[in-house]
Amino acid sequence: MRSPIIISVVNHKGGCLKTTVTANLGAALARAGKRVLVIDLDAQQNLTASLIGPYTSENAQFTLYDALIDELGLDNLILPTSTAGLDIIPVTEEFAGADLSLVSAVGREGILKSCFRKTKALADYDFILLDNPPSISLVVMNSLVASDYFIVPCSAEYLPMVGLTLLANSVEQMRKLVPNLQSLGVILTMFSRNERICRQVENTLRRELAGNIFDAKIRVNTKAKSAPSVQKTIFDYENSSKGRGTEDFTELAAEFVERLEERENQFLMAANG
Template identity: 40%
Template sequence: MAKIIAMMNQKGGVGKTTSTINLAACLAVAEKKTLVIDLDPQGNGSISLGLDASQHTECNIYHAMIGQASIKNAIYQTELPYLHICPSDNNLSGAEIELVSLFARESKLKMAFEPVMDDYDYILIDCPPSLGLLTVNALNAADSFIVPMQTEYLAMEGLAQLLNTVRLIKNSLNPNLKMDGILLTMYDGRSSLHKQVTGEIRKHFGEKVFEAVIPRNVKLAECPSFGKPIILYDIESKGSEAYLALAKELILKEREAQGLPELPVEETLADELPEVPNLESSQVETQDQLQ
């Protein structure tokens, strides 16, 4: 069955959607069957992976959650062979109101994608920037969560509220929910403030903070406007290297959690890169970075 990861932070502008689509793309390049659930009414994840909004206005995650369509009909192929997306649009903004009066309203997302659980290795949920009913649905459905977080003090302040919400979800709905880690984003190594905040976060949370750190990177800001993840837009950028490192770290953590042996040096996570449009031959080094 798929490992379901909620990418969550109630603070907007922390790189949550960017991290969701680029981590998913790097997992897909490692030949891990990956599904992105765009649970943000803004639909930025869908746009960032090149979907035209007119393609999915009649069938997306909103229709799957309220029971108007099967999620199998709401899943769309991306440029990467192993990466699919279940998109959203602004109709999802009204879903919280519609769900309030429904039975088992906190479980609608979980029930919606049960039919495809065995079709994927990873399902990443891009949560909205709030702690409302949509985020509760995501946490109830997830095995674990990742918190993308800016290296700024105000971001640290919001983390306490987020973790309190997680505790409530664990106590009442999903006792097996775990934290995969905190992902530091928009890091500027030239800033003493960023270094100081990073040190404080690592001191407090220890191994729960990913070693991979996502830097401020112009290419990461540009690639959504082209509808491509960073590995298809500029694989040699610092942003691409960071997300490849994150994917590797996540896969190795999962193997360790399952008690699987380390991969021998001669083995790779994907013997060959899949045929990917616009992926130049020089970019085969992607696979080497995931070893």
């Protein structure tokens, strides 16, 4: 596979597990021996708080916001997490102003990609996962333009499913800017086998999206609500190979790599004519 492969985790809806998927898919891949960098692009700092705890611009001389505004490399922003092989670029609260600052920038959708080009350490990673804010904004466009693939966590309920159409339309618009951007699939989250609506949503999406949906699902799990409060991934928090989240994210990571290998082979075949 090419490396690094850059993947945006997107959905304009909040609470569909973008941040949880970024952290725990990242941890699962790292536990499988991959080198993974996760980047927090949401000024709400949920990914940052989940993996390394409180982080403010007072902790840092130079922040992701500064890098984006001045179009600089991100090498000095990378921090380790408690999971070996999993690093993070944290975000500070001032990132809330990023969208407004980007509006007047030349080539405003491609600034993050330009920062990536200037970041030497990116070559050290197999995967880079970008956690996005719950919006369709310039920050999200920058994330997609900088990515090879995107994944869409979607809670297994009626309203989030309806919202997927809006997301699909805006990503389709994005393809004008990034023709090579590919969907790796929708991930059903907050799944509960006992709830009829979950089964209905799953059936509808599998029918409508065909292969563009992961077999692996993330089930409702109360432990997943507490894990971030002590800066633990679901693996460390459950500390059991039979933990519900441990099982779900291990399965998701295996399918993620499988899907990528398939797509990357197609990509290479196309590139070689």
